[in-house]
Amino acid sequence: MIEARGITKYYGTFKALDEVNFQVAKGEVLGFLGPNGAGKSTTMKVLTTFISASEGTATVDGFDVHAQPAEVRKRLGYLPETPPLYMDMSVEEYLRFVGRARGLSGNALNDRVRQVVGDTGLTAKLKSPIVELSKGYKQRTGIAQALIHDPPVLVLDEPTSGLDPSQIIEIRKLVERLRENKAIIFSTHILQEAAAVSSRMVIINGGRKIADGNAEQLASLASGSARINLLVLGHFAGLAQALLSVPGVQDVRAMPASDGFARFNISAKAGGKALRDTCVDLGRLVVKCGLHVAELAPESQTLEDVFLRLLQKGPRDSQQPDRLRQDYLKADAPAAGANSTELGLPSELVQEAMEKRKQASAEAQKRASDATLPKIVPKSDLKPVTDEGGQS
Structure with missing residues (x-):
């Protein structure tokens, strides 16, 4: 459509x-x-x-x-x-x-x-x-x-x-x-x-x-990887190394735990199905090792976090702002009252251009005023008007 x-x-x-x-x-x-x-x-x-x-x-x-x-x-x-x-x-x-x-x-x-x-x-x-x-x-x-x-x-x-x-x-x-x-x-x-x-x-x-x-x-685009929290009841030597063998797992960190539990923070490839498959495979491995899964879940991330990361990762224009600023200031800025957001222009750039236009306009008005106002001559400098014969 x-x-x-x-x-x-x-x-x-x-x-x-x-x-x-x-x-x-x-x-x-x-x-x-x-x-x-x-x-x-x-x-x-x-x-x-x-x-x-x-x-x-x-x-x-x-x-x-x-x-x-x-x-x-x-x-x-x-x-x-x-x-x-x-x-x-x-x-x-x-x-x-x-x-x-x-x-x-x-x-x-x-x-x-x-x-x-x-x-x-x-x-x-x-x-x-x-x-x-x-x-x-x-x-x-x-x-x-x-x-x-x-x-x-x-x-x-x-x-x-x-x-x-x-x-x-x-x-x-x-x-x-x-x-x-x-x-x-x-x-x-x-x-x-x-x-x-x-x-x-x-x-x-x-x-x-x-x-x-x-x-x-x-x-997935924002990070490329996701974190998974795994809490296991029981002990199995070399479990961390075994977890690393699961497809999609990128890193395994053992975290402090107690009372017979072992906790791991796992970095895995992000993406809906890939992440779900990784979680399933991790759970199966733990059970295969004779242990019990007490917790197995990806860490939640807010959309705000995703949005900010994407903005930070987003491509940047190769043209530098300083040069853009000078190029734009040479041209006419939007008319007074124009919405810089609607125009897709940076608000600070528009503001600077408007200030320069105001300054230039004020200077032009002053020059025009100076050129049109009659020159005021002090009274002491005035001389009587005489005719050709010298009579005043």
Whole structure:
């Protein structure tokens, strides 16, 4: 349904996206994850035809975002980070307005408004002015407008940003209900949100894709190995050496234990099936040695740990920040009020450019003022005006 192929985006000489590749299938929710300024919103804007990639391309439901943008928009629903709402309209008026803009009318429009209002839990707010809605209901209204034409593809950019916990849970449930017949991209910088709603996650950092997989696969990518705790009742000479012979085991460390127990911390090859097979083989070996397994379990690692390790391991742009900074400062910075995160640009770089622009503007205004103001001559320097005959 969605395929990104080598998407690269430059702003001046700054490479905001660097050959980003991924796919999203029907019925799948892809968590698009990365820190603020990683390039998530820039990727979303390329996929939704709001901006063009400098290199590479993408398809949505088989249509190319560059060659066939009108067809892509018909098949895509988009919730930007800031929902495009008209505050002076009611929810119903707004949805009908968007529906007509999408080519709906008559019974078809009535049916779709009724459907999306029910799907998003907006029935009780149908006649309410949008300006009076809570942020949670505004987000629901934003999702409803993205669904009004029943698109097969849905792109949600930071849909839970700024919501309270109960509102976040409501949005999660909504996404879960919608996933059955759609391909969904759920962009966020919050790891828990991506894990809660996604069947798969793509992590982007510095404009590059650094990981792609489910939580278990990402954990494997992050470390390459896993730790297993083994507690054995009984004693068997050479057990540590025997444990090293199990396929997948990389290292065995004997740990302090007492009361007839022996404890081992084992490093093994990570990966779902490989790790499970290693645990099974370790248990069988212990039993074969005539001992009892009191504990055998991989050490748990949080998704936060995995995320941070992947960011640290992620590829770094070979261009040095200092040179990028100088190249960018030579070009025009974004207009005042531009969202540097959405542009995929480092916020500190934008801030420095804006400060330089302000300073240059102030200096230019001063020069213009100095050039236009009349020169003030002290009264003592004034001389009487005389005619040609010398009369004053």
